[in-house]
Amino acid sequence: MSAVECSGLRVDRGGFTVLDGVDLAVGQGEWVAVVGPNGAGKTTLLHALAGVVPSAGAVSVAGLDPARAPRRAMSRAVALMPQRPVVPDGVSVAELIGLGRTPHVPRFGTETARDREVVDRVIDRLDLGALARRPVTALSGGELQRVVLARALAQQPRVLLLDEPTSALDIGHQQQVLDLVRGLVTADGISVVAAMHDLTLAGQYGRRIVMLDGGRVVADGTPAEVLRADRIAAVYGARVEVLERPDGPVVLPVGMRAGASDAGGET
Numbered sequence: 010m011s012a013v014e015c016s017g018l019r020v021d022r023g024g025f026t027v028l029d030g031v032d033l034a035v036g037q038g039e040w041v042a043v044v045g046p047n048g049a050g051k052t053t054l055l056h057a058l059a060g061v062v063p064s065a066g067a068v069s070v071a072g073l074d075p076a077r078a079p080r081r082a083m084s085r086a087v088a089l090m091p092q093r094p095v096v097p098d099g100v101s102v103a104e105l106i107g108l109g110r111t112p113h114v115p116r117f118g119t120e121t122a123r124d125r126e127v128v129d130r131v132i133d134r135l136d137l138g139a140l141a142r143r144p145v146t147a148l149s150g151g152e153l154q155r156v157v158l159a160r161a162l163a164q165q166p167r168v169l170l171l172d173e174p175t176s177a178l179d180i181g182h183q184q185q186v187l188d189l190v191r192g193l194v195t196a197d198g199i200s201v202v203a204a205m206h207d208l209t210l211a212g213q214y215g216r217r218i219v220m221l222d223g224g225r226v227v228a229d230g231t232p233a234e235v236l237r238a239d240r241i242a243a244v245y246g247a248r249v250e251v252l253e254r255p256d257g258p259v260v261l262p263v264g265m266r267a268g269a270s271d272a273g274g275e276t
């Protein structure tokens with residue numbers, strides 16, 4: 010059974026149709042990168058899969074219908090790392106990550122040694138030990154992003170929905186974080202749907218790329234199939250060159266001068 014399956018997914022927001030006729034199937038242990046220009050509908054797709062915005066069409070995530078399943082059941086199986094996390098005042102890094110265990114703690118129970126062990130392991134794996142006692146409101150953008158990912162991982166989900174997980178991270182932390190998630194995909198068979206703006210990273214980590222534009226899927230395939238310069242020009246209005254490398258296509262922005270001389274307009 011697919012970890013994520015939707016067909017004819019439609020989402021209306023504020024009187025507009027933001028997603029229309031989206032079909033998507035993600036297998037267990039698969040990593041699908043969702044790309045597309047600003048406003049294409051990437052965040053909305055992740056929110057529909059997480060059940061935090063209403064949608065029409067057939068949707069199943071970790072075997073649950075996000076619109077109908079009880080929230081606790083959804084949160085045990087599906088974690089969303091939001092692009093714009095709500096950061097509560099007066100909460101430490103360790104406490105925020107600990108909130109990821111909430112769906113696993115019985116309704117009138119308290120956290121167990123096992124819950125604390127999961128949180129400690131996540132803190133360790135994301136190298137957050139030195140920050141654990143800091144208030145989350147005192148973190149840099151990149152530190153906060155790693156903490157929010159840590160909270161999602163502490164949920165121990167079967168399906169992980171990542172919204173721009175590395176947008177605030179330096180190049181080293183981008184690789185550290187994405188390598189860590191890839192390790193979970195390989196070791197635990199979790200499934201990942203990750204909205205990403207960096208097309209090169211999207212192709213290095215996602216075996217499959219789904220490109221959205223105007224709320225519709227305009228391409229779905231391997232990175233080499235989807236990340237073509239002509240398609241990126243048409244969908245993003247961007248001048249790029251795509252280099253084929255062993256670990257996936259590298260998408261390079263091309264300067265005005267090169268673009269102009271390619272077109273034969275400038276000497």
Ligand SMILES: Nc1ncnc2c1ncn2[C@@H]1O[C@H](COP(=O)(O)OP(=O)(O)OP(=O)(O)O)[C@@H](O)[C@H]1O
Nearest residue numbers: 022023025027045046047048049050051052053054
């Ligand atoms: N509550 C809302 N009311 C009206 N329009 C909305 C609402 N939420 C989202 N939209 C619109 O839906 C479209 C898709 O938004 P979404 O955030 O999913 O895009 P995105 O691909 O994630 O964009 P970005 O790359 O800029 O983060 C946008 O045009 C946005 O303005």
